[in-house]
Amino acid sequence: MKAARRDYSLLGPERQRAFERGLASGQWYQCPVPRKRMKELMQRSDHPALERAILWFALILGTGALAVWSWGSWWGIPAFFLYGTIVTGAADSRWHECGHRTAFKTQWMNDWIYQFACFFLYREPTVWRWSHARHHTDTIIVGRDPEIITPRPPDILGLILTIFNLKGGLLTIRNVFLHAVGRISDEEKDYIPESEWPKLVITARIWIAIWAAIIALSLVMWSWLPIVLLMLPQFYGHWLVLFFGMTQHIGLADDVLDHRLNTRTVYMNPVFRFLYSNMNYHVEHHMFPQVPFHALPALHEEIKDDCPEPYPSTWAAYKEIFPTIFRQLREPDYWVQRKLPPRKQLAPEADDVATVPAE
Amino acid sequence: MSWVRVCGADEIDEEDVIRFDHGGRTFAVYRSPENEYYATDGLCTHEKVHLADGLVMDDIIECPKHNGRFNYKTGEAKGAPVCINLRTYPVKVEADTVYIDID
Numbered sequence: 001m002k003a004a005r006r007d008y009s010l011l012g013p014e015r016q017r018a019f020e021r022g023l024a025s026g027q028w029y030q031c032p033v034p035r036k037r038m039k040e041l042m043q044r045s046d047h048p049a050l051e052r053a054i055l056w057f058a059l060i061l062g063t064g065a066l067a068v069w070s071w072g073s074w075w076g077i078p079a080f081f082l083y084g085t086i087v088t089g090a091a092d093s094r095w096h097e098c099g100h101r102t103a104f105k106t107q108w109m110n111d112w113i114y115q116f117a118c119f120f121l122y123r124e125p126t127v128w129r130w131s132h133a134r135h136h137t138d139t140i141i142v143g144r145d146p147e148i149i150t151p152r153p154p155d156i157l158g159l160i161l162t163i164f165n166l167k168g169g170l171l172t173i174r175n176v177f178l179h180a181v182g183r184i185s186d187e188e189k190d191y192i193p194e195s196e197w198p199k200l201v202i203t204a205r206i207w208i209a210i211w212a213a214i215i216a217l218s219l220v221m222w223s224w225l226p227i228v229l230l231m232l233p234q235f236y237g238h239w240l241v242l243f244f245g246m247t248q249h250i251g252l253a254d255d256v257l258d259h260r261l262n263t264r265t266v267y268m269n270p271v272f273r274f275l276y277s278n279m280n281y282h283v284e285h286h287m288f289p290q291v292p293f294h295a296l297p298a299l300h301e302e303i304k305d306d307c308p309e310p311y312p313s314t315w316a317a318y319k320e321i322f323p324t325i326f327r328q329l330r331e332p333d334y335w336v337q338r339k340l341p342p343r344k345q346l347a348p349e350a351d352d353v354a355t356v357p358a359e
Numbered sequence: 360m361s362w363v364r365v366c367g368a369d370e371i372d373e374e375d376v377i378r379f380d381h382g383g384r385t386f387a388v389y390r391s392p393e394n395e396y397y398a399t400d401g402l403c404t405h406e407k408v409h410l411a412d413g414l415v416m417d418d419i420i421e422c423p424k425h426n427g428r429f430n431y432k433t434g435e436a437k438g439a440p441v442c443i444n445l446r447t448y449p450v451k452v453e454a455d456t457v458y459i460d461i462d
Contacts, residue, residue: 025406039375042414100426105416126439133425133440137406195442290414290423 005332006142008151010190014143021255023141029258030287031303038288041295041302044105048294049097052274053113056094059086064229071225080228084237091117092241093277093293099129102292103277119207121241122165122172122234124179126200130192136289140254140262146191149242149250153332154325159246165238179204244276247317251324251336259286261338265300266311280314283307308338360449365457371396376420376431378411381461386448387411388457389431391418396450397431398459404436404443 007014018024033041063083070076095117097103098110118125131146138144142151150159161167178184179200184192192200217226253261260283268280279285281296284303291299304310311317320336327334365379371390378401379386385401387410399420403410408424415421420431427441434445449460 038412039414044414044416101428102426129439133405136425193442196439288423290421290426 005153006151008142008148010143010146010187012143016143018138018141018143018255023138023255023257024144025137026141026257028139028287029260031306033288033299033302037302038291041288041291041299043295044102044292045294046105046109048292049103049109052277053094053109055274056086056090059090063087067229068225080233081236083229084233084235085240086237088120088233088237089240089243090275091120092244093275093279095121095123095128096132096279097277097293099132100289102290119210120234121238122169124172124176124200124207125203126192126196127175127188130196134191136286139259139286140249140252140256142254146187148254149245149248150325152254152335153329154250156325156329159242159325162242163239165235165241169234169238176204176207180208240275244272244279246321247280247311247314248282251321251328252338253335259283260307260340264311264317265307266314266317268314272314306341308340360460361462362451362458362460365398365459368396368452368455368457371457374415374417376411376413376415378409379459384461385409386459386461387420387431388450388459389415389420391415391432396452396457398448398450399429399431399434399445403427403429403441404445405441410445 009015015024060083063079063086067076067079067083070079094103094113098114098117101107101110103113104110115125117123118128135145135147140148142148149162158167175185182197182201184197184200188200211231214226214230218224247264247266249263252263256262263283263286265283266280268276273280278293278296281300284291284296284299285293287303288299300310311320324334324336363381365386365388366377368390371377371388373390373394374392376387376389379388379398380401387399387401389397389399391397399410401409401411403422403424405422405427406424408422410420410422410429412423413421414423415431418430418432419428419437421428422441425440427439428437429435429441429445430437431445432447434447436442436444451458451460
């Protein structure tokens with residue numbers, strides 16, 4: 001018998017069910033790491049993020065200059081595609097790390113790059129700071145997590161539209177205008193506290209002012225160039241966001257309190273790791289979000305014996321993801337069950353941490 | 360005043376925090392880089408996570424779950440995702456022993 005399609009909204013019956021099952025704000029499994037070692041791994045530094053930020057901005061300027069130079073020729077198509085991939089595709093992990101405020105030790109650097117990345121992703125800073133906090137509280141808990149990319153059965157059309165951000169991006173543009181006049185949805189109110197609503201309204205108005213300035217510049221120049229350069233990479237450069245993002249959780253378990261079961265760690269090449277800021281160590285990130293991106297490989301070494309086998313490559317991850325998506329179309333109850341290693345000898349203080357399996 | 364013994368002064372590393380449970384309540388007790396001691400409620404005001412698992416940086420404690428930050432000397436919440444201040448408690452050190460006033 002086919003299971004009924006679940007309601008993934010944050011205000012539907014699954015929300016109550018998550019609370020009743022103890023899944024909302026639950027106690028998540030953590031691999032045992034001695035406090036002394038964890039303190040070393042948590043230490044912040046400006047240098048790794050600064051080096052990467054300088055390289056990122058240099059690439060944005062370089063590819064942007066190439067795109068402007070090729071404007072009007074057919075070379076403009078690959079040039080803008082490359083520029084969009086750098087400015088928007090690589091913005092996702094910068095948005096993420098700076099949103100956690102772990103990328104830089106200096107907080108204003110985190111905050112400024114967070115705002116910059118939000119603009120080039122069409123993610124409202126306040127909305128996404130809070131939605132991501134909820135994503136970490138209730139990772140892939142149906143009815144609680146607002147950042148589930150696709151439900152079971154998968155929304156194929158939605159995934160295709162997300163390649164070029166035609167779902168979330170267009171929705172954000174609409175929401176910015178609603179937020180600018182103070183209209184906040186009930187779902188947003190579920191995870192954004194009232195004290196933060198004024199920030200949402202102010203930022204929406206600032207974004208509209210920036211958009212208006214870009215459009216005005218285009219009119220003055222009588223050219224689409226400013227719009228294509230500053231308001232459209234959020235669409236044509238978005239494919240990389242989905243490319244990396246799909247490896248994180250899709251096809252794995254939902255409604256569990258163990259990131260080893262609902263999250264992937266994927267070994268990636270150095271170019272991908274630069275573009276993705278080491279977020280391929282995603283189990284590690286979710287289990288210990290206070291560890292900055294540059295320490296995730298070391299954290300991985302620390303806990304890998306207590307985790308399922310990592311995926312050896314992006315290709316290997318996708319060899320699982322795509323067949324799983326198509327199988328879930330026919331069998332919505334199917335998910336990939338990660339094989340956990342035998343329980344590691346736990347440190348005494350970690351012995352009371354429990355894993356709660358799905359029903 | 361209700362002073363309760365927490366631990367020996369050397370049992371907390373410099374620029375670190377420990378968890379202290381007493382009477383069904385949980386506290387976080389800090390030793391600053393200046394070798395001063397402070398105490399706050401033990402759970403983050405955002406999602407009730409133990410702050411003692413977090414990172415102490417100068418006068419800041421960062422929650423291990425969502426990276427919310429507080430000034431542990433004043434209890435001040437330093438911005439999203441923490442919006443509610445932490446309660447702080449008086450601390451004294453006598454004969455190399457740390458006490459907090461939990462009233």
